[in-house]
Amino acid sequence: MTIASIAARVRDGRRIDGRDALRLYTGAPTALLGRLADTIRARKHPSGVVSYIIDRNVNYTNVCVARCAFCAFYRPVGSGDGYVLGFDELFRKIDETRAVGGGQLLLQGGHNPDLPLPWYEDLFAAVKSRYPDFRLHALSPPEILHLSRLSQEPVPVVVRRLVRAGLDSVPGGGAEILVDRVRRELNCYSKATADEWLSVMRVVHEAGLRSTATMMYGSVDTPAERVEHLCRLRDLQDETGGFTAFITWSYQPANTALSGVEATGIDYLRTLALSRIVLDNFDNLQASWVTQGGKVGQLSLAFGANDMGSVMIEENVVRAAGAEYCMDEAEIVRNIEDAGYVAKRRNMTYDLLGDPLFRRRAIPRRTTLAVARPAGDTSLPAELSRYPARSRPGREQRSAPDPRPA
Amino acid sequence: MHDDLTAALDKIEAGAVLEDRDWQALTGGRDLIALGMAADTARRRRHADRTTFVQVVSVSVSAPVPADPIGGDAGEVRLAGRPATAEAAVAAVRTLADRAPGVPVTGFAYGDLDALCGHDPVRLGDLLVDLREAGLAQVASLAADALVDPEPVVGVLRGSGSAVSSLTFGEAVGSDVWRLMQRVKSWDGIGGICRALAPLPSAEPSPPTTGYSDLRQVALARLLVDNIDSIQVDWSRHGPKLAQVALTFGADDVDAVPAVASHDQGWRRSPREEIRRNITAAGFRPVPRNGRFEAVEP
Ligand code: SF4
Numbered sequence: 001m002t003i004a005s006i007a008a009r010v011r012d013g014r015r016i017d018g019r020d021a022l023r024l025y026t027g028a029p030t031a032l033l034g035r036l037a038d039t040i041r042a043r044k045h046p047s048g049v050v051s052y053i054i055d056r057n058v059n060y061t062n063v064c065v066a067r068c069a070f071c072a073f074y075r076p077v078g079s080g081d082g083y084v085l086g087f088d089e090l091f092r093k094i095d096e097t098r099a100v101g102g103g104q105l106l107l108q109g110g111h112n113p114d115l116p117l118p119w120y121e122d123l124f125a126a127v128k129s130r131y132p133d134f135r136l137h138a139l140s141p142p143e144i145l146h147l148s149r150l151s152q153e154p155v156p157v158v159v160r161r162l163v164r165a166g167l168d169s170v171p172g173g174g175a176e177i178l179v180d181r182v183r184r185e186l187n188c189y190s191k192a193t194a195d196e197w198l199s200v201m202r203v204v205h206e207a208g209l210r211s212t213a214t215m216m217y218g219s220v221d222t223p224a225e226r227v228e229h230l231c232r233l234r235d236l237q238d239e240t241g242g243f244t245a246f247i248t249w250s251y252q253p254a255n256t257a258l259s260g261v262e263a264t265g266i267d268y269l270r271t272l273a274l275s276r277i278v279l280d281n282f283d284n285l286q287a288s289w290v291t292q293g294g295k296v297g298q299l300s301l302a303f304g305a306n307d308m309g310s311v312m313i314e315e316n317v318v319r320a321a322g323a324e325y326c327m328d329e330a331e332i333v334r335n336i337e338d339a340g341y342v343a344k345r346r347n348m349t350y351d352l353l354g355d356p357l358f359r360r361r362a363i364p365r366r367t368t369l370a371v372a373r374p375a376g377d378t379s380l381p382a383e384l385s386r387y388p389a390r391s392r393p394g395r396e397q398r399s400a401p402d403p404r405p406a
Numbered sequence: 407m408h409d410d411l412t413a414a415l416d417k418i419e420a421g422a423v424l425e426d427r428d429w430q431a432l433t434g435g436r437d438l439i440a441l442g443m444a445a446d447t448a449r450r451r452r453h454a455d456r457t458t459f460v461q462v463v464s465v466s467v468s469a470p471v472p473a474d475p476i477g478g479d480a481g482e483v484r485l486a487g488r489p490a491t492a493e494a495a496v497a498a499v500r501t502l503a504d505r506a507p508g509v510p511v512t513g514f515a516y517g518d519l520d521a522l523c524g525h526d527p528v529r530l531g532d533l534l535v536d537l538r539e540a541g542l543a544q545v546a547s548l549a550a551d552a553l554v555d556p557e558p559v560v561g562v563l564r565g566s567g568s569a570v571s572s573l574t575f576g577e578a579v580g581s582d583v584w585r586l587m588q589r590v591k592s593w594d595g596i597g598g599i600c601r602a603l604a605p606l607p608s609a610e611p612s613p614p615t616t617g618y619s620d621l622r623q624v625a626l627a628r629l630l631v632d633n634i635d636s637i638q639v640d641w642s643r644h645g646p647k648l649a650q651v652a653l654t655f656g657a658d659d660v661d662a663v664p665a666v667a668s669h670d671q672g673w674r675r676s677p678r679e680e681i682r683r684n685i686t687a688a689g690f691r692p693v694p695r696n697g698r699f700e701a702v703e704p
Pocket of ligand 1: 064066067068071073074109110111142
């Protein structure tokens with residue numbers, strides 16, 4: 001098919017296959033891709049609303065055994081820079097989130113062998129008993145798989161236990177590119193193969209939970225592999241309908257083992273637009289302003305995105321890889337309205353919650369995102385001693401006398 | 407495409423006068439891509455797929471000695487800052503021209519030179535001749551927002567055999583910019599002394615401009631200001647991502663690409679490779695130029 005006939009098919013609202021998607025991606029002018037994506041966005045969201053969520057992006061530990069080559073965030077077991085957040089620290093973060101109108105934590109972290117499944121269950125249960133309405137959007141598929149391996153429990157059992165403890169929904173992190181050639185090169189094949197990532201999501205959806213899906217492109221992947229990734233997500237969405245949204249971002253190379261250069265702004269807009277075209281069974285696409293900056297983040301709204309994502313409040317992973325952008329609620333709303341849309345708050349399932357909160361009550365402006373912990377603070381939370389550590393450094397650390405004054 | 411926007415774009419194409427309703431459609435609508443496509447068509451008519459860029463070494467006018475030797479990728483050495491006196495300006499140009507043989511030296515804001523000469527057109531004309539003879543290839547910038555009557559400026563520049571690299575809108579934003587664009591469009595002779603128009607603000611205002619407003623500004627500059635050849639974006643000031651996207655919205659020249667790699671994130675790719683990669687990924691053909699707007703492709 002020619003580009004024109006593929007474009008006509010998209011305009012008619014018909015599905016395109018992977019071969020035609022690749023042809024569009026590699027051959028269509030950027031403006032055409034944007035127009036097609038914008039046509040679909042307008043069809044799916046005719047009211048002109050662009051949504052966003054007030055939640056906090058917390059990384060409970062940076063200790064990780066996976067050692068993905070693209071990750072600047074993790075620290076190996078035993079590292080002096082490794083941290084685990086304590087329950088009280090997390091409660092404080094929830095209090096701060098609620099104070100600015102947030103109702104959810106996006107909670108993800110490293111594959112820490114010294115945090116067993118009961119630690120997560122106790123944490124989730126403690127959060128729910130203190131804050132019954134607060135939502136936990138937590139643990140990407142590779143983290144769930146890690147807990148399954150650590151606890152020797154099947155994934156459905158792990159998911160069931162986490163849900164019983166308070167898990168509300170699952171973020172789509174750790175997908176990178178769902179092609180095993182890429183995953184081997186990125187050293188993330190062993191944390192989860194493409195099939196494993198998808199099968200954890202299937203279990204999550206079957207358990208009645210909703211999740212998001214993601215794609216990190218621009219490392220060692222080819223355009224064809226990006227298309228394959230999108231098609232695999234589309235297939236699973238056909239099967240379960242469990243994904244609420246899709247988010248794509250470019251690999252951030254600074255401070256990573258893989259190194260390299262970042263994909264360009266045009267690459268991002270083209271990839272976003274293609275995602276909107278291929279993922280015809282996804283309602284929502286988020287802008288990744290945290291990797292692209294506020295300006296290109298806003299331009300996402302012309303290239304298929306209908307959601308500005310989260311105000312985040314805190315961010316650790318992308319910052320470690322060299323990108324540091326901040327948008328508070330007022331700034332997100334200014335960008336949405338400047339682009340000609342109506343800004344509305346939402347929750348994880350994309351129910352609209354209302355107009356911007358900062359117009360109803362005074363919310364302090366924020367120009368920087370918080371971090372998990374102040375630099376250099378690697379103190380051990382007291383409750384960790386209740387859980388067995390699996391690694392030798394973890395065992396030694398937990399049996400050492402507490403250096404803090406009584 | 408929205409009917410009002412189509413009507414406004416048709417009016418621009420026909421050279422008709424724009425009314426308030428047209429401005430609203432051009433500057434307030436959601437259909438950013440339609441505006442970009444119209445600007446891209448206008449830009450391709452003029453420049454096809456050619457996108458020029460210049461790699462600049464910036465040197466302070468108060469200490470006109472480059473920190474590093476001027477490398478082979480530099481297409482321009484630019485004096486930054488306001489000279490204390492006319493003599494200091496000439497001396498700085500002479501020093502730099504000696505240290506950077508073969509690389510065009512540019513510098514100064516036209517308004518600063520005018521102020522140094524007490525706004526006397528004869529003294530200014532003499533200073534411009536002295537600067538040119540000392541080795542100044544072009545005056546770096548001329549602020550359109552500070553210009554009431556362009557005619558004497560065009561006269562002084564022409565009379566002294568000088569030219570300006572970039573016409574800027576200073577720090578103007580919003581409706582001030584649209585007014586300026588219409589004024590510049592009516593200035594006879596401006597294109598003969600000014601090669602490029604840099605439509606984005608020279609300093610980020612508060613609150614900062616948005617991606618939509620920046621791209622609308624670039625696109626409308628290309629569509630409206632047809633008496634200046636190039637629409638320019640600044641790689642260092644606006645950042646690679648926005649500058650690159652602006653190329654698909656009517657810009658055809660990238661200013662202020664560093665001549666030397668920054669090592670703050672570790673060396674990854676030379677600025678020349680990086681700008682080439684970005685221009686190519688945007689669907690254009692990269693052409694390095696120097697401070698005189700001459701192509702320097704080996
Ligand atoms: S991306 Fe996640 S799993 Fe991979 S090394 Fe980083 S923290 Fe660990």
